[in-house]
Amino acid sequence: MITGTIMRKASLGVIAAAGAALVAGAVFATFASAGDDWGPYQVGDKLSGYTFATPETRAMQDDDFENPAFIWIDVGEELWGSVQGTEGKSCASCHGDAEESMKGVAATYPKYDPEAGKLLNLELRINRERETRMGAEPWKYESEELLAMTAFVKKQSRGMPVNVKIDGPAAPFFEKGKEFYNQRRGQLDMACANCHVDYPDTMIRANRLSQGHANGFPTYRLKWQKLGSLHRRFRGCNKQVRAQPYGYGSDEYTILELFLGWRDKDLPIETPAVRM
């Protein structure tokens, strides 16, 4: 009897040791992301979501023809020239050729808009322009039109470094964004930082955690099988920790987006990126 117990304990010990070795091995056997040369997709310790994707996903993003997000970019380009609203204008009427006029614009968003008296991200700014200058109905958040236009405008800054202002009137919003990012929420009681600062490059169930950068949004997510906004992603993240998500275009998410802009600083804009 005693012999049996000792043997069982010993064999358990062996299994436990083997288990520990397997776990330790798994933690270190992550995909080679740090240490590889990622070119513009890495800035110091900051790694774009691109570097956490599989080679197949990266290949889709690298080819403008194969990247399904370009379906929306084409729509955005059409809408740019389309006259809408009471003033009989299109985006092009004031802004001319988007490739010239919109170059570098998205890199500074979200930004404080003194006319609006609040922080606006690119989607909200586009809608504001439609309402105030074109006399056109604002597009519903996450609608095909707003996604297409936001992606089209941001794509004109593709390759340029993210560069949002966090000083001056943006400062209080930045502080609030930082608070949100670090605040635990939901039934799982987790903050954004708990995944994206504490455990990037590890597995959460079957997914690999990234650093949670926003430089590729609006993004074609394979999970969504379509282009989607950053706020949509935020809602997903909040739901995943079983927290009540905030609304599309909400102040909370726009402020969080500013904080992310600061986190993403100098990473290249990749819109429209392809991600899992």
Added chain:
Amino acid sequence: MAKTKARVKVPASVAKGEVFQVKTLISHKMDSGQRKDKKTGEKIPRMIINSFVCTYNGEEVFACDWHPAISANPYMAFYVRAADSGTLDFKWIDDDGQVYEKSAELNVT
């Protein structure tokens, strides 16, 4: 997407008999029939493109049957070779018989 859009990429010109790649992409939801409506819990009916055909000057040069495993916004690339200049016609047919078409000119030197 409100309107289904297709794009095709064909080299500007090819040498006679040279094998070249044709790329196509079409926007389509490709609903497999397994997805459930989040509100009602009912299965969203299958609606996919089930056939893709490419003809060259009227002659079929590439054809395939698609099934529900093909993801949304399908990308299809294939190789062909040509002896004469002409028109490549692409046709996508979905489950309810709706046909989407696109053409591209090919210059053979």
